Amino acid sequence: xxxxxxxxxxxxxxxxxxxxxxxxxxxxxxxxxxxxxxxxxxxxxxxxxxxxxxxxxxxxxxxxxxxxxxxxxxxxxxxxxxxxxxxxxxxxxxxxxxxxxxxxxxxxxxxxxxxxxxxxxxxxxxxxxxxxxxxxxxxxxxxxxxxxxxxxxxxxxxxxxxxxxxxxxxxxxxxxxxxxxxxxxxxxxxxxxxxxxxxxxxxxxxxxxxxxxxxxxxxxxxxxxxxxxxxx
Amino acid sequence: xxxxxxxxxxxxxxxxxxxxxxxxxxxxxxxxxxxxxxxxxxxxxxxxxxxxxxxxxxxxxxxxxxxxxxxxxxxxxxxxxxxxxxxxxxxxxxxxxxxxxxxxxxxxxxxxxxxxxxxxxxxxxxxxxxxxxxxxxxxxxxxxxxxxxxxxxxxxxxxxxxxxxxxxxxxxxxxxxxxxxxxxxxxxxxxxxxxxxxxxxxxxxxxxxxxxxxxx
Amino acid sequence: xxxxxxxxxxxxxxxxxxxxxxxxxxxxxxxxxxxxxxxxxxxxxxxxxxxxxxxxxxxxxxxxxxxxxxxxxxxxxxxxxxxxxxxxxxxxxxxxxxxxxxxxxxxxxxxxxxxxxxxxxxxxxxxxxxxxxxxxxxxxxxxxxxxxxxxxxxxxxxxxxxxxxxxxxxxxxxxxxxxxxxxxxxxxxxxxxxxxxxxxxxxxxxxxxxxxxxxxxxxxxxxxxxxxxxxxxxxxxxxxxxxxxxxxxxxxxxxxxxxxxxxxxxxxxxxxxxxxxxxxxxxxxxxxxxxxxxxxxxxxxxxxxxxxxxxxxxxxxxxxxxxxxxxxxxxxxxxxxxxxxxxxxxxxxxxxxxxxxxxxxxxxxxxxxxxxxxxxxxx
Numbered sequence: 114x115x116x117x118x119x120x121x122x123x124x125x126x127x128x129x130x131x132x133x134x135x136x137x138x139x140x141x142x143x144x145x146x147x148x149x150x151x152x153x154x155x156x157x158x159x160x161x162x163x164x165x166x167x168x169x170x171x172x173x174x175x176x177x178x179x180x181x182x183x184x185x186x187x188x189x190x191x192x193x194x195x196x197x198x199x200x201x202x203x204x205x206x207x208x209x210x211x212x213x214x215x216x217x218x219x220x221x222x223x224x225x226x227x228x229x230x231x232x233x234x235x236x237x238x239x240x241x242x243x244x245x246x247x248x249x250x251x252x253x254x255x256x257x258x259x260x261x262x263x264x265x266x267x268x269x270x271x272x273x274x275x276x277x278x279x280x281x282x283x284x285x286x287x288x289x290x291x292x293x294x295x296x297x298x299x300x301x302x303x304x305x306x307x308x309x310x311x312x313x314x315x316x317x318x319x320x321x322x323x324x325x326x327x328x329x330x331x332x333x334x335x336x337x338x339x340x341x342x343x344x345x
Numbered sequence: 346x347x348x349x350x351x352x353x354x355x356x357x358x359x360x361x362x363x364x365x366x367x368x369x370x371x372x373x374x375x376x377x378x379x380x381x382x383x384x385x386x387x388x389x390x391x392x393x394x395x396x397x398x399x400x401x402x403x404x405x406x407x408x409x410x411x412x413x414x415x416x417x418x419x420x421x422x423x424x425x426x427x428x429x430x431x432x433x434x435x436x437x438x439x440x441x442x443x444x445x446x447x448x449x450x451x452x453x454x455x456x457x458x459x460x461x462x463x464x465x466x467x468x469x470x471x472x473x474x475x476x477x478x479x480x481x482x483x484x485x486x487x488x489x490x491x492x493x494x495x496x497x498x499x500x501x502x503x504x505x506x507x508x509x510x511x512x513x514x515x516x517x518x519x520x521x522x523x524x525x526x527x528x529x530x531x532x533x534x535x536x537x538x539x540x541x542x543x544x545x546x547x548x549x550x551x552x553x554x555x556x557x558x559x560x561x
Numbered sequence: 562x563x564x565x566x567x568x569x570x571x572x573x574x575x576x577x578x579x580x581x582x583x584x585x586x587x588x589x590x591x592x593x594x595x596x597x598x599x600x601x602x603x604x605x606x607x608x609x610x611x612x613x614x615x616x617x618x619x620x621x622x623x624x625x626x627x628x629x630x631x632x633x634x635x636x637x638x639x640x641x642x643x644x645x646x647x648x649x650x651x652x653x654x655x656x657x658x659x660x661x662x663x664x665x666x667x668x669x670x671x672x673x674x675x676x677x678x679x680x681x682x683x684x685x686x687x688x689x690x691x692x693x694x695x696x697x698x699x700x701x702x703x704x705x706x707x708x709x710x711x712x713x714x715x716x717x718x719x720x721x722x723x724x725x726x727x728x729x730x731x732x733x734x735x736x737x738x739x740x741x742x743x744x745x746x747x748x749x750x751x752x753x754x755x756x757x758x759x760x761x762x763x764x765x766x767x768x769x770x771x772x773x774x775x776x777x778x779x780x781x782x783x784x785x786x787x788x789x790x791x792x793x794x795x796x797x798x799x800x801x802x803x804x805x806x807x808x809x810x811x812x813x814x815x816x817x818x819x820x821x822x823x824x825x826x827x828x829x830x831x832x833x834x835x836x837x838x839x840x841x842x843x844x845x846x847x848x849x850x851x852x853x854x855x856x857x858x859x860x861x862x863x864x865x866x867x868x869x870x871x872x873x874x875x876x877x878x879x880x881x882x883x884x885x886x887x888x889x890x891x892x893x894x895x896x897x898x899x900x901x902x903x904x905x906x907x908x909x910x911x912x913x914x915x916x917x918x919x920x921x922x923x924x925x926x927x928x929x930x931x932x933x934x935x936x937x938x939x940x
Contacts, residue, residue: 121764122760152715388873388890390873390874392873421883421885422887422900424887424900476800482874507910510906533612
């Protein structure tokens with residue numbers, strides 16, 4: 114019969130139409146903004162800078178190594194290194210960014226800055242309702258607009274944040290243990306030097322380092338390594 | 346590392362394709378006068394290519410397409426490449442006659458620094474496969490004499506229609522002029538555009554007042 | 562320029578010739594694409610495609626940055642299929658630098674690539690039927706399934722479309738058991754969806770009358786013009802890069818390659834439907850066999866990859882056709898030459914040949930069956 118194919122197709126449409134009153138799966142429209150779906154945990158939109166503790170300036174993790182600036186494909190990150198240093202979470206003196214700007218109108222949310230950061234300082238936020246009326250200034254975010262606390266990071270990416278905190282705690286503990294061990298070795302050497310029977314070593318400068326703020330230890334190994342999954 | 350042999354097998358060759366030197370020999374036998382050189386590829390992909398001379402390129406292409414063992418009926422990719430002028434310096438020991446301190450003439454060995462300028466060229470690279478025999482790639486290269494005034498190459502569009510748009514793109518972005526192309530005009534840039542953007546020495550024009558560029 | 566926009570020529574014995582510019586602002590040209598069509602009444606006498614409106618100079622950008630920086634830009638080539646674009650580029654770099662890929666990463670790549678192929682074909686059939694006048698119903702059904710696939714991509718890689726997921730020597734992030742279970746919940750429902758989708762319009766008389774015999778592409782012309790993908794197979798040529806090159810682990814999967822008889826629009830439409838079914842088969846096998854293990858080669862450097870000087874051409878079967886990347890390395894951190902083989906652009910070479918003598922209304926559906934995405938045509 115002519116038209117049979119059309120009727121078959123219309124039956125299919127009818128099944129979906131009337132079915133949508135009965136079956137939730139056939140009614141796929143989400144009435145945004147009254148109804149919002151939760152974004153998956155891995156979702157990403159634009160970068161944020163993380164800080165530990167209550168003060169964004171004192172606790173900012175970024176040490177201005179500028180690796181993210183170099184690796185960013187559209188070159189939307191602009192960093193100016195500070196002239197002085199401030200102590201980081203392990204107590205070591207580090208540079209910090211005097212200027213850290215991201216031009217969000219250029220950023221393509223590729224997440225490469227997050228992957229290459231060795232200090233867990235930059236992460237991706239999930240917020241997408243970001244429209245502004247200022248086309249140029251409103252989309253150029255500076256350090257203060259980008260800084261978000263570690264607690265906030267826990268609310269948006271709980272699994273990642275927990276794993277990151279665990280790793281940083283372990284690194285801090287390792288650094289402390291190393292400092293304690295070298296302090297003990299220095300104390301032993303100093304005691305040996307006071308002993309008239311033992312020959313004094315020509316330089317016993319290790320003793321001076323033990324008097325710094327405890328956690329810092331010489332050498333490269335206390336810098337937090339990046340835990341980029343499976344890559345180096 | 347549990348790497349599999351299948352994924353390590355190089356694409357070059359395939360089960361039925363003879364090695365590139367044999368293909369060169371076939372071409373030299375089948376197209377008299379053709380000048381063919383093997384360009385070795387140092388990367389692990391082992392995809393070596395054949396450098397052809399512009400005069401016989403079209404005949405070689407037809408030969409490769411119609412040869413019963415090769416049947417390279419599918420030109421997958423046509424690429425333009427820009428190689429800039431280079432200069433090599435080498436230290437050469439030459440014997441020279443110099444005046445000695447006492448007025449006599451002596452022959453001594455002197456080290457001279459020789460600078461040779463190698464003109465750059467534009468290159469057209471064709472990747473050929475066979476849909477009939479399911480082998481490939483065979484890579485052909487054609488080079489122009491220089492980058493300025495002698496930038497003509499024969500078009501292989503009459504042999505493989507798939508080169509039509511790609512040769513237009515090489516003309517548009519590199520400035521290689523393909524003789525024999527049915528419709529050689531710009532394809533990606535707009536019609537009034539001057540200059541060839543993909544060249545290595547291309548200087549982009551000024552963007553706007555915020556980014557004046559080098560021309561300002 | 563192809564001449565003035567409106568000119569009235571006379572061809573001996575025929576009527577007047579009218580030149581029409583279809584596009585670039587046109588709802589049915591799948592992007593900013595223009596066709597200068599010369600018509601004699603309703604019949605097409607000449608058709609010249611004009612594109613370059615979306616040219617973003619992707620190749621030069623990739624040559625100015627490191628090898629890693631090009632990966633997010635490849636997402637934006639064929640913007641509907643970012644996973645397969647990433648795979649094509651990573652395959653080319655792996656060939657260039659001699660990098661091996663662990664097994665689990667290969668399985669994950671196959672799973673995401675086949676999901677991409679599924680949502681691309683569903684979307685394409687939806688758009689093709691919309692071009693024919695079905696006003697969006699099949700498109701919305703296709704998008705309903707596509708949304709499920711995009712949600713999976715978001716929970717895996719963080720972004721729905723611009724995934725930036727593959728890396729040299731593997732993938733960026735491992736998929737969790739929860740994610741694999743989600744995919745295992747989705748895949749068994751897909752064959753039923755394809756049945757429903759096909760039933761909508763398979764026997765529809767209007768569809769058959771419009772598409773059968775329209776836009777015919779003869780076999781030899783298809784091979785010579787470098788046409789690849791479902792469009793080539795609709796003309797009866799058995800060439801699928803997954804079967805020819807067996808890249809990755811495709812030789813482990815049992816799937817068929819559908820072939821068409823006539824090379825017309827109807828065959829190309831059916832090609833996509835049949836390929837969707839084969840894709841589901843591959844997904845089932847991959848989900849069954851995926852092993853544990855590392856997801857990336859640990860020896861590969863993320864930053865500062867410097868392949869030895871040389872060149873490589875790597876290609877994959879993307880949903881549009883053969884997507885290839887040709888890389889020339891000069892030993893530095895940036896590629897010396899980076900070239901994309903865009904299947905959409907090369908499939909457009911014979912658009913004129915397919916449309917000559919057809920009505921102008923058929924130009925729209927012939928173009929729709931070619932399956933172009935302007936991000937790939939123009940780069």
